[in-house]
Amino acid sequence: MIDYISGKVEELNPTQVVIDNNGIGYRLEISLQTYAILEGKSQAKVFVQTQVNTRDGSEVSYGFANKDERALFQLITSVSGMGAASARMVLSSLSAEEFRQAVIAENVNLIKSIKGIGLKTAQRLVLELKDKILEGGGSDSNVLFTVASNETVDEATSALVMLGFNKANIQKAIQKILKDSPDAKVEDIIKAALKML
Numbered sequence: 001m002i003d004y005i006s007g008k009v010e011e012l013n014p015t016q017v018v019i020d021n022n023g024i025g026y027r028l029e030i031s032l033q034t035y036a037i038l039e040g041k042s043q044a045k046v047f048v049q050t051q052v053n054t055r056d057g058s059e060v061s062y063g064f065a066n067k068d069e070r071a072l073f074q075l076i077t078s079v080s081g082m083g084a085a086s087a088r089m090v091l092s093s094l095s096a097e098e099f100r101q102a103v104i105a106e107n108v109n110l111i112k113s114i115k116g117i118g119l120k121t122a123q124r125l126v127l128e129l130k131d132k133i134l135e136g137g138g139s140d141s142n143v144l145f146t147v148a149s150n151e152t153v154d155e156a157t158s159a160l161v162m163l164g165f166n167k168a169n170i171q172k173a174i175q176k177i178l179k180d181s182p183d184a185k186v187e188d189i190i191k192a193a194l195k196m197l
Helices: 032-038 067-077 084-093 096-104 108-110 119-134 149-161 167-180 186-196
Strands: 004-013 015-023 024-029 043-052 059-064
Touching: 004 024, 004 032, 004 096, 015 032, 015 043, 015 059, 015 167, 024 043, 024 059, 032 043, 032 084, 043 067, 043 108, 059 067, 059 084, 067 084, 067 096, 067 119, 084 096, 096 108, 096 119, 167 186
Parallel strands: none
Antiparallel strands: 004 015, 004 043, 015 024, 043 059
C-alpha cells in the first residue's frame, strides 16, 4: 500500500494532480484544499488513500497535501452512505478544521450547504462523527482529546455546563486547552476555559 508519493508536479487542476516519481506518473484525485496548497509548486509530497469501488472493483487513488486531510477523508468515508466522491466534495467545500468544528458544534445547516449533502446525511455525519472527532479521530494530531482521562473531561464539561455555557463551545475550549496542556487537572481546565468562553 502506498503511503505517499513525492516528486515533480507534472499536471495540476482543481480535481487531479499527476506526480512524476522517477519517470512514473501517478494520477491522483484531489480536493480543492489540496489544489490550493499545491498550486504553484513544482515539487510536492502527496499522501495517498486508495479506495476500491465495490460495484465494479475499480481502484481510485486520492491525494492529500497533508496527513490531517487524509485522516478526515478516511473518517468521513466510514459513515454509511458517504463515498469517496462525497468526502472529496466535503473537503473541497470546507477546510478540515472548519468541518471538524461544524460537526462538534452540530452545525447541520453549514454541512448541508455542501453540494450533494442533504439534511439527513448532514445529521448522520454529526451523529456518527461528533464523538470520534472529539476523541481525536479524523486528525493527524499527535495530541488527542483523550490524553486527559475522560473522567477529567466529563467533570470539567459538566461544571461549565452548570455555569451556563454552551456545550459545543465548552468542548472546543477544552480541546484547545488539552492540546496545549495534555495533563491539565480539572480545576486548571475550568480556569482556562472560563478565560476563553
